[in-house]
Amino acid sequence: MTAPRASIGALSSAEFLPQRVSLLYRLSGNDVPAILLTSAIAAFALWGYISDKLLAAWLIWLVLASLVRFVLKRAYRLRQPGPEAAARWEGFFCLASAFVGTAWGVTVMLLYPEHGQFHEILLPFLIGSVAMGLPPALAPSPKSFACLIVPIFTPLIGLLFTQGGAFNTSAGILILVFSAVLLALYLSSNRALIETLRFGRENERLLEQVKEAKDRLDLALQAANILIWDWDARRTNVFLGGNWAIILRVGKETSALNLDELAQMVHPDDLPKVKQALDNCLNGGESEYVAEHRVKTLAGGWVWSLSRGRVVERDAGGRALRVTGVNVDIDDRKRAEVELLAAVQREKELSEMKSKFVSTASHEFRTPLATMLSSAELLEHYSESLSPAEKANLLQTIQGGAKRMSEMIDDVLTLGRAESGVLKLNLGPANLRELCSTVVSEFRIAQGKQHVITLDDRFDRPDVIMDERLLRHILNNLLSNAVKYSPPGSEVTFSVSRRNEQAAIEIQDRGIGIPLEDQPRMFESFHRASNVENRPGTGLGLAIVKKAVELHGGEISLTSAVGSGTRFTVMIPLRPVKQPAGVS
Template sequence: MILVFSAVLLALYLSSNRALIETLRFGRENERLLEQVKEAKERLDLALQAANILIWDWDARRTNVFLGGSWAIILRVGKETSALSPDELAQMVHPDDLPKVKQALSQCLDGGHSEYVAEHRVKTLAGGWVWSLSRGRVVERDAGGRALRMTGVNVDIDDRKRAEAELLAAVQREKELSEMKSKFVSTASHEFRTPLATMLSSAELLEHYAESLSPAEKVNLLQTIQGSAKRMSEMIDDVLTLGRAESGVLKLNLGPTNLRELCGRVVSEFRIAQGKQHIITLDDRFDRVEAHMDERLLRHILNNLLSNAVKYSPPGSEVTFSLARSGERAAIEIQDRGIGIPLEDQPRMFESFHRASNVENRSGTGLGLAIVKKAVELHGGEISLTSAVGSGTRFTVMIPLRPIDQPAGVS
């Protein structure tokens, strides 16, 4: 009997040991499995973060939408969260994008589309907006076809959207530049043709009728040829100067400049030539003997601005040239009472080939102000304009008396 009882006890002991061993073995396997699952989740989270992807899971039987994949880090929406209500998510979508997002969601939930796809902006904690691509599918429906569960991902596409916008802007700018260049070629052809025709006709008159022409008539024809040649030379110089400026070849030749004397000479020249039908007033309040500038480029700036003031103003109107000092800068203002510049044209008036839309048949190539701006900036200065259609335009030039990037005494 004792032997039987002992055998039974031994059998029970061995059986319990085997169960304990199996339990321990199963526990260790569970630990390994849990560790593998943890590692897999970490790898997935890292992959989602690296790819700027977040995951979401909506269940009609729950109140909130589950969020994963570091939503806050990817879309920079602030505090990390694992769930948001549909209304909270809707508030994060840009108002302009919300209708199309709701429409895409409805079409997918109703079964009209197999997949939900929408590009929209998401509000950040700072109040800005980032672009996101949202994709999802209905993964569970009830017997009646009603959507019960939907899962999907969001991808941060803000960089792509910015690149697309920059590319579109560049394409548009290239298109505009091409149109302006075509317009310039057409305008330049006309501008060259007119003085050429004048020169040819004057030369033919001198060739065939020199004996019958009076000395005064001959002088007048010669002056006409000289004026036309000068006009063509100025246009060619404008093109070459702009080319040198844009390629960085145009350099300053600084030296002592008597600014009051230079401005006085330029105004006097205009009073007896281009501006003889206008009243040109010089308001000189400059109180320095000299400045340190490139006199040739400065003359170009003044000639161009005065020429425009005269060209776009009616005969008999006043053009005011003001010279003063503002700190260590020369302040030059040229005010006309002409046609003015439309508001939509003003931001682009210093661009190459651009001309205001109201110039009508007045001659010009659209290069003058672009060259002026380059010359002013080479001096370390600034140029601005204020204008109103029908009231006139004022250009203001501010140039350092001694450019700040040039050591004292350098010429």
């Protein structure tokens, strides 16, 4: 029994010391108004029945004791000491309590009457004065309680037993009994306080554990992009858990939204299927509610979310009362799906392009190869019977076929270099007006009287900084197409001018035109309009032209109508030409 009691005493003296000292100073002085009021009433009632000196000393002592407690409380509040200073401040309070208790004990010894009939009155007000408010006020500190009570009661008890007599002995025994009762009250208050502090500490620990668990859950939900929601049909709002504002980017963090507000967050195109999936779950048609939909962000954009939930409570009639579930941010997955579909589509287009290229190339190579082969066989077997003019014509046929095949191979290689980024822009000074005039003259000679090619030169710069090789390729290809797809005798207009520091080149024909459905894809590799019929071509020319124009930082566009012709417009920015030294 001794060891447990010792451990309990050590525990009560050290456990929660900072909290107990803080309570000791906070409670100190709270009962002063009640003590002073009660003492004033008691003094008035006892006036004339006890010694005036004793009564005055009692009142003075109460005032001084209350003042000391008030000063201690004020000092503690001003200093606001930390937990490490708790023991020192408890010592201060013990010294003050010992001083107050000793002062009253000495006063009682000096003023206690030797004779008189008022002894029976003296004891009650002594007992009342000591008992008033002591257990609650001093409950946080056993040391302070002992420092106050021992100096008060010890001299009085010793004095009573020393004087002897039945009355004094009975009074001493009565005070001892009262001391025991007072000690029991104090121990009860002290145990209640310690238990309260223990419960408080346990609650704080549990609260901290709950907070840590919630933080871990929030981190896990955030890491997994999972949101929690709980809808109770008996309430109007849907509880939202998780970082909705961060994950779905819906603006300010919120804990509850009503159904109308949630419906406004769902994309209008997705809302019907969301309502249908939710109704199927609520009515029992489906065990689980699952819906993928877009959620509106504060900026007005949309993010994809997967919503999944179950009915967890129904009433006696089967009506759903509570539904709980989660939302998962699948915006990245949806973007990946779109990118994957685009890649699959691109792969499909590449496969079609490859097939088209093989088909086109085989056709385009087969025709000149067949012509070259037949011409070579005629020269091999009938050379002696052919006239020089016929032999020259056959040789020209072979040369023309070889040239055509060479040009097609060059187109394929040029497009390949452009697609892989190998095709480079070699800028240098060039005379655009002279280059346009030369290209038009060459086409006039080659076409003879089959087409009328008109040059409208309104360009006002002598030199430009461009890649002359790529520029010639652009002009040759566009003029070649204009001639190829125009009927004999029609006019082709070639115009060049300057518009806002850009070179504007336009080529207008009066040919077959391009169908509207083909126009968006005319600059794709191997794509040809649906109305070209049996005209030769690979579908590479315009793709190469577009790459060459883009390398110059320019743009190419077309306007066309079937049966009315086509106009291609090329806009190339003009770079400043460096002037030789000394030329202004």
